[in-house]
Amino acid sequence: MRPAQSPPALITLIFSTALSVLSLNMFLPSLAHMATDLNTEYALMNLSIAGYLAVSAVLQLILGPMSDRFGRRPVILFCMSVFALASLGCVLADSIWVFLGFRLMQAAVVGGSVLSAASIRDQYPPNEAASKLGYVAMAMALAPMLGPMLGGTLDMLFGWRAGFVFYTGAGAALLMQLWMDMGETNHSRSATFGAQLREYPHLFRARRFWGYALCAAFSIGGFYSFITGAPLVAAAWFDLSPAMLGLGIGIITGGFMVGNFVTGRIAARTRLTTMILTGRIIASIGPFCGLLLFLGGQGSVWVFFGSAIFVGFGNGLTNANASAGVMSVRPQLAGSAAGLSGAMIVALGAIITSITGALVSPENGPYLVLSMMATSSFLGLVAVLYVRWVDAREPLPDAI
Structure with missing residues (x-):
């Protein structure tokens, strides 16, 4: 690992982006089993998708400005911490409402894709940034292809909670990777929120x-x-x-x-x-x-x-x-x-x-x-x- 004062390696940003995509679709093959196990209707179980998307949309409006003010590193570390803890909460949930509460908290992982893109733009001019983002986007394409396959296999072997155990472990591992590798890339932060708001x-x-x-x-x-x-x-x-x-x-x-x-x-x-x-x-x-x-x-x-x-x-x-x-x-x-x-x-x-x-x-x-x-x-x-x-x-x- 490189010191956290240096810019992050591209592979770190790729993993951050991939996990944000996996968190949306990997557990989809388990929805029916989850509805049965949590004693709820399939339609209510689908809120784990629709509600997650709604919260992630709102969070993107918040996390981006926060990273402009406080830097990419502290915000992405906070997001991954919340994701790992929320994933553990999903593993332990014994009711649909507890599960949905922690599931919506998992949306914090969207910071991985938003702030990875911003970090790349911090480091490179527009055209070179587009080149790097192209490679990162390949992870966004690969994750939806492999995610449901992995989730379905884990469900078949160990039950639906295994997918969220995977989320917990992956979130914790990525948090450690970010802690050691994610150096700050935003070196033109606003002095105050007021100064930043005047730029909007x-x-x-x-x-x-x-x-x-x-x-x-x-x-x-x-x-x-x-x-x-x-x-x-x-x-x-x-x-x-x-x-x-x-x-x-x-x-x-x-x-x-x-x-x-x-x-x-x-x-x-x-x-x-x-x-x-x-x-x-x-x-x-x-x-x-x-x-x-x-x-x-x-x-x-x-x-x-x-x-x-x-x-x-x-x-x-x-x-x-x-x-x-x-x-x-x-x-x-x-x-x-x-x-x-x-x-x-x-x-x-x-x-x-x-x-x-x-x-x-x-x-x-x-x-x-x-x-x-x-x-x-x-x-x-x-x-x-x-x-x-x-x-x-x-x-x-x-x-x-």
Whole structure:
């Protein structure tokens, strides 16, 4: 381990990001068993997901500004401490309400992803930060693929509480890793909250910030549309088994990983908006062409899931670069910008998920899902074109 006075190693930030993703989905295969064991309804058990997302969205609005004021290190250490203790509380819970209370406290782990991104931006200029964020984002793609598999295996062997024992151990181990390796990276902290608050209007008035943030949110929105509607389409149109459906959903995640790998390789020497624009065009063309094929009677399982690959790959080219752009508008408020952008992504994801879930049916399944994916991807394209328009009229000294 390196001394905590030095900047954190990239692997430490990758682990912090991965755990924040695992905490959302690893225990999903256990929901039915948990509902039975805690003597509650499955619908109430689902609050462990919806409530967690709501709290994490709010926390991102708080943790980012706190890290701008007090530094990344103390805030992320506090978050991981809360997560480890809350995970232990979930292990010991003997009622649904006690469990839900500790489960909502687990949302503190979202600080791992928000503050890791801010820490990277503290250390590198925008393009190099985008490259590093691309590699970190690969962990965000891998964790959802492996997490439910690990959670299901632990449940099968030891029961559902084993997953939360894993969370407890992982949280404690990561806390120790952060303590020894997470040197402070925010060296331009505000002297007081008052001084920091006086900077916020500059961030909120920055048109580039809203362009980058909306681009990131609509990019992820296309993914939410897909995972919401794909199970119904797979069953009603293609009669796929759950295992094959899992493989199909993994396809979009695989595309995302490849896109992030490309970002990691070339973002340091490529303009941010060029990478984003390329990603948005690819992500828009895929589902649009897929929709045209379905309307022309040429739709198939390969067309449906193939369209998703374009969205995943395009998102991989987009998200790390958009995140770097968000945090580069006002570098001294990088944490606040990352938190606000993250909250927007969660909120818009919830809206798009709700719309897709309400409108999709066995009759319109692939048409609706592909339309939602194409629309969301296109709105992300509009957002980055807006940033390019602002850049043309208000060029930055160090164009990003």
